[in-house]
Amino acid sequence: MIKKNKSKKKPMGTSKSKASSRSRTKPGVGLQNTVARSAARSSALQYIPWHTIPLEELNPLLQRQFVVGQDIMVARVLLKKGCIIPEHSHHNEQLTYILDGALKFWIDGKEIVVHAGEVLCIPANMPHKAEAMEDTVDLDIFTPPRADWINKSDQYLRGEE
Numbered sequence: 001m002i003k004k005n006k007s008k009k010k011p012m013g014t015s016k017s018k019a020s021s022r023s024r025t026k027p028g029v030g031l032q033n034t035v036a037r038s039a040a041r042s043s044a045l046q047y048i049p050w051h052t053i054p055l056e057e058l059n060p061l062l063q064r065q066f067v068v069g070q071d072i073m074v075a076r077v078l079l080k081k082g083c084i085i086p087e088h089s090h091h092n093e094q095l096t097y098i099l100d101g102a103l104k105f106w107i108d109g110k111e112i113v114v115h116a117g118e119v120l121c122i123p124a125n126m127p128h129k130a131e132a133m134e135d136t137v138d139l140d141i142f143t144p145p146r147a148d149w150i151n152k153s154d155q156y157l158r159g160e161e
Helices: 018-023 031-039
Strands: 056-059 062-068 073-079 084-088 093-100 102-107 110-115 119-122 128-132 136-143
Touching (some): 093 102, 093 110
Antiparallel strands (some): 073 136, 093 119, 102 110, 102 128
8 A cells, every 4th residue: 555645745946945045046136146156157056047147238139148157158148030140259169049039040151040949059169140030039058158258348249349
């Protein structure tokens, strides 16, 4: 005979333990610390909900958030339809995963449209350009982390020369 566990289970994420309350950052409180921890390339365990990271507006059609680990970086990028990411290259390997929408890439002499649920792997030092075919949300993963994004010297995304 199997005994039923009569203890009530709380849905995931509802626990109010000291550990979980310490790991959460309230919106608008301590955001600079969260970003500073990310930018410091910490090797410590991090739990950072996207809603705690301010959206950085790079230009009227482009916003982003990112989290930095020791050897990897993940960015949530929001592009409005028509947003152009000018041709550029970097020493970082890049994975782009489209969560919603579609991006057209010009890369290695080809045009590639990447739709929601699809991934594009861009090798280090490969020039590429992109255009949002519709409002798009993507996750970009870089290794190593993008120093130009961390120190905000990425003028090609900000419409600056």
